[in-house]
Amino acid sequence: xxxxxxxxxxxxxxxxxVACCLGNALVIWAVWTCGALRQPTFxxxxxxxxxxxxxxxxxxxxAVLVDIRMTTSFYGCLFMCCVIIMLQVASVVLxxxxxxxxxxRVRIPLTYKSTVSKKRLWIVVALCWVxxxxxxxxxxxxxxxxLVFLTVTVKLYSPNIExxxxxxxxxxxxxxxxxxxxxxxxxFKIPKIKEACKKLWRRVYHDREQxxxxxxxxxxxxxxxxxxxxxxxxxxxxx
Numbered sequence: 694x695x696x697x698x699x700x701x702x703x704x705x706x707x708x709x710x711v712a713c714c715l716g717n718a719l720v721i722w723a724v725w726t727c728g729a730l731r732q733p734t735f736x737x738x739x740x741x742x743x744x745x746x747x748x749x750x751x752x753x754x755x756a757v758l759v760d761i762r763m764t765t766s767f768y769g770c771l772f773m774c775c776v777i778i779m780l781q782v783a784s785v786v787l788x789x790x791x792x793x794x795x796x797x798r799v800r801i802p803l804t805y806k807s808t809v810s811k812k813r814l815w816i817v818v819a820l821c822w823v824x825x826x827x828x829x830x831x832x833x834x835x836x837x838x839x840l841v842f843l844t845v846t847v848k849l850y851s852p853n854i855e856x857x858x859x860x861x862x863x864x865x866x867x868x869x870x871x872x873x874x875x876x877x878x879x880x881f882k883i884p885k886i887k888e889a890c891k892k893l894w895r896r897v898y899h900d901r902e903q904x905x906x907x908x909x910x911x912x913x914x915x916x917x918x919x920x921x922x923x924x925x926x927x928x929x930x931x932x
Contacts, residue, residue, distance in 0.1 A: 702760070702862055702866060703757060703760070703761075705866060706753050706756065706757055706760075706866065706869065707753075707757075709749070709753060709866070709869045709870050709872075709873050710749040710750070710753040710754065710869075711749070712749070712873035713745055713746060713748055713749025713750075713753070713869070713872045713873045714746055714749040714750055716745075716873060716875075716876035716877070717742040717743070717745045717746035717749070717872070717875075717876055718742075718746055719876070719890060719893075720738065720739070720742040720876045720881075720886060721739055721742050721743065721746065722889075722893070723885075723886045723889035723890050723893070724738065724739050724742075724885075724886060724889075725739075726889050726892075727885050727886070727888070727889045733794055733809045733811075733814045734791070734794055734795075734798075735885075736811075736814050736815070736818065737787060737790050737791045737794055737814075737818070738791070738879060738883075738886075740787050740790075740818045740821070740822075741784060741787040741788065741791065741875060741879065742875075742876065744780055744783040744784040744787055744872075745784055745872035745873070745875050745876070747780050748780045748781065748784060748869060748872040749869075749872060749873070751776065751780065752776065752777045752780045752781065752869070753869055755773045755776060755777055756777055756865065756869070758773065759773060759774065759777075760862075768833070771832055771833060772833060774832075775829050775830045775832060775833055776829075778828075778829040779825050779826055779828075779829035779830065780825075781868055782824075782825040782828055782829055783821060783822055783825035783826075784871070784872055784875070786821040786824055786825055787818075787821050788875075788879075790817055790818070790821055791879065794809065797809060
């Protein structure tokens with residue numbers, strides 16, 4: 694990434710990272726408080742929110758360090774790239790799991806609850822994370838040649854095509870933005886999560902109002918006390 698492009702993409706990356714952390718943390722909190730983890734869909738949504746939260750907390754900062762070309766060893770840089778890819782792949786695989794879960798609910802509505810049990814659900818979630826880790830950390834075990842990265846894969850099919858660095862940067866930015874949009878698309882449209890978020894907003898707003906009323910009452914009491922003291926002092930002086 695060029696020096697001019699860095700100052701364009703880095704602020705956007707920071708905004709996306711904050712959005713990822715806040716939105717997905719809110720989803721995790723909402724599902725936890727409404728007690729919906731016993732339902733299969735919510736387990737997938739929480740797992741997706743955890744992956745997207747880690748994208749904002751871990752993957753994007755590491756991607757920024759890679760973009761600014763932080764000095765490190767080869768395997769250190771390779772490990773950071775593998776972590777970024779693992780979290781992105783985990784997010785995509787969990788999205789696929791949610792799609793399959795929705796398909797099964799429509800395809801086999803009568804036997805869905807018996808087929809998609811809680812035990813099988815958590816096994817699928819674990820397999821999603823294990824699959825993401827295996828696919829992402831292959832380069833750490835020696836396979837970090839030219840076939841690993843997307844740009845060389847494109848060149849493998851069309852040797853004359855050159856992928857502009859700006860196109861790669863935009864692609865990475867959009868992949869990170871996907872983790873910030875997922876809470877809106879997959880979570881905030883669900884009634885239980887929306888209701889939990891509304892309760893949180895009401896609680897915060899009510900606490901602010903209550904704190905404001907307490908401060909106002911305290912200020913009025915202090916002002917009244919000062920007035921009483923000044924009145925007593927005047928009465929004492931007159932006497």
